[in-house]
Amino acid sequence: MTQFDQIIYPRWTLTINADNQVLENHAVAISDGKIARILPSEEARCLNANEKIELADHALLPGFVNLHTHVAMTLLRGFADDLPLMDWLNNHIWPVEKRWVSEAFVYDGTLLGMAEMLRGGVTTVNDMYYFPSAVARAGIDAGMRTFVGCVIAEFPSAYAQNAHEYLDKGLRAREQFEGEENIMFVLAPHAPYTVSEETFRKVAMLAEHEGMLVHCHIHETRDEIAQSMKTVGMRPLAYLKKTGLLSPRLTASHMVHLTDDEIALVAQQGVSVSHNPRSNMKLSSGIAPVAALLDAGVNIGIGTDGAASNNSLDILADMRLAALLAKVNGAPTAVSATTVLRMATVNGAKALGVGDRIGSIELGKQADLIAIDLSALETIPLFDPISQIVYSANREQVTHVWVNGECLMKERRLLKLDEQNLREMANAWQRKVIQS
Ligand SMILES: [Zn+2]
Numbered sequence: 161m162t163q164f165d166q167i168i169y170p171r172w173t174l175t176i177n178a179d180n181q182v183l184e185n186h187a188v189a190i191s192d193g194k195i196a197r198i199l200p201s202e203e204a205r206c207l208n209a210n211e212k213i214e215l216a217d218h219a220l221l222p223g224f225v226n227l228h229t230h231v232a233m234t235l236l237r238g239f240a241d242d243l244p245l246m247d248w249l250n251n252h253i254w255p256v257e258k259r260w261v262s263e264a265f266v267y268d269g270t271l272l273g274m275a276e277m278l279r280g281g282v283t284t285v286n287d288m289y290y291f292p293s294a295v296a297r298a299g300i301d302a303g304m305r306t307f308v309g310c311v312i313a314e315f316p317s318a319y320a321q322n323a324h325e326y327l328d329k330g331l332r333a334r335e336q337f338e339g340e341e342n343i344m345f346v347l348a349p350h351a352p353y354t355v356s357e358e359t360f361r362k363v364a365m366l367a368e369h370e371g372m373l374v375h376c377h378i379h380e381t382r383d384e385i386a387q388s389m390k391t392v393g394m395r396p397l398a399y400l401k402k403t404g405l406l407s408p409r410l411t412a413s414h415m416v417h418l419t420d421d422e423i424a425l426v427a428q429q430g431v432s433v434s435h436n437p438r439s440n441m442k443l444s445s446g447i448a449p450v451a452a453l454l455d456a457g458v459n460i461g462i463g464t465d466g467a468a469s470n471n472s473l474d475i476l477a478d479m480r481l482a483a484l485l486a487k488v489n490g491a492p493t494a495v496s497a498t499t500v501l502r503m504a505t506v507n508g509a510k511a512l513g514v515g516d517r518i519g520s521i522e523l524g525k526q527a528d529l530i531a532i533d534l535s536a537l538e539t540i541p542l543f544d545p546i547s548q549i550v551y552s553a554n555r556e557q558v559t560h561v562w563v564n565g566e567c568l569m570k571e572r573r574l575l576k577l578d579e580q581n582l583r584e585m586a587n588a589w590q591r592k593v594i595q596s
Pocket residue numbers: 228229230377413465466
């Protein structure tokens with residue numbers, strides 16, 4: 161008789177399959193890191209497993225995908241708030257990064273942010289930052305599925321002096337981690353206002369040639385568009401199209417200000433979008449036209465952006481805002497709870513080219529799963545588990561997290577990371593950064 165590694169018995173299983181099926185009293189059996197069986201709990205009781213996990217008050221769902229963030233910036237959480245984007249970047253964030261960002265800063269900050277994300281149900285992250293090899297090491301140590309964005313910009317930083325050096329270092333880091341199952345490297349040109357046309361062309365060609373994904377900030381603020389009109393005589397999207405950057409490999413982050421023609425262009429080019437509602441609100445960037453993008457058939461996921469502009473990596477909070485903000489300028493029917501849950505799971509997976517491996521609870525997919533306890537007074541009575549999770553639950557109700565079937569959090573206790581160490585490390589960095 162088959163011996164499964166684990167069998168999980170949740171009250172509800174939110175499959176996020178094509179029909180968004182919600183199963184009640186079903187069990188999920190895991191073998192070799194994959195979902196091997198989904199069957200009624202009663203039938204599953206007679207199966208053999210190394211471990212059986214009873215979650216009588218819980219919903220089991222695919223882990224969340226954080227489609228846009230800069231995880232190491234968790235160390236700059238609350239460092240400079242309530243400022244316009246360019247003032248925030250030029251006069252606060254970039255100077256402190258120049259002074260302090262190092263391999264050690266990025267490793268420590270990424271580990272701290274990953275601990276926070278795991279505690280909030282995120283199992284996959286699409287990051288963009290300096291020192292990508294430090295991000296990759298943190299991803300391995302935390303056990304998260306990590307898309308490591310090799311940031312590319314023209315400006316000098318503590319990491320590289322010019323676009324050539326950024327690119328070169330990123331590709332070398334990629335070679336170093338070849339064969340690591342959970343670590344994928346992504347080309348991450350920072351934004352149209354920090355990267356030259358020549359570099360964008362190079363990135364587009366390299367992505368095509370190497371089969372790499374691309375991750376870029378696009379149309380975040382009105383200023384960005386005005387500046388582009390002044391310097392190159394066209395809006396950033398048109399400019400990027402010219403360089404060959406628009407393709408199904410690209411995740412365009414923000415996309416707040418778009419004309420109808422631009423929405424059609426994005427759909428036609430198969431570009432995925434990361435919607436980052438909290439960051440857009442905090443930096444007064446605006447409200448992205450999510451309903452119109454979805455109507456046009458664009459694949460949209462959800463990102464938290466960095467903790468310095470959010471100020472947390474709480475994807476559930478961003479999911480709730482995505483649903484609510486879509487209704488502010490639209491109709492109460494816009495962007496339902498189910499749609500938002502799909503955005504934070506399967507859509508994110510699809511953007512990262514792994515829609516066939518993660519993002520839903522279906523046979524043969526990797527067991528990237530989370531359990532949410534819905535028995536709290538704040539989440540009863542319970543008529544619809546999806547509504548409850550999106551509109552009422554908070555991330556502290558996430559109790560268990562698995563990636564590839566490996567349990568990374570059990571009853572809210574992180575199994576691979578030491579919370580006390582993380583606390584001491586964060587305090588040590590705070591003392592250093594405060595001197596600058
Ligand atoms: Zn960002």
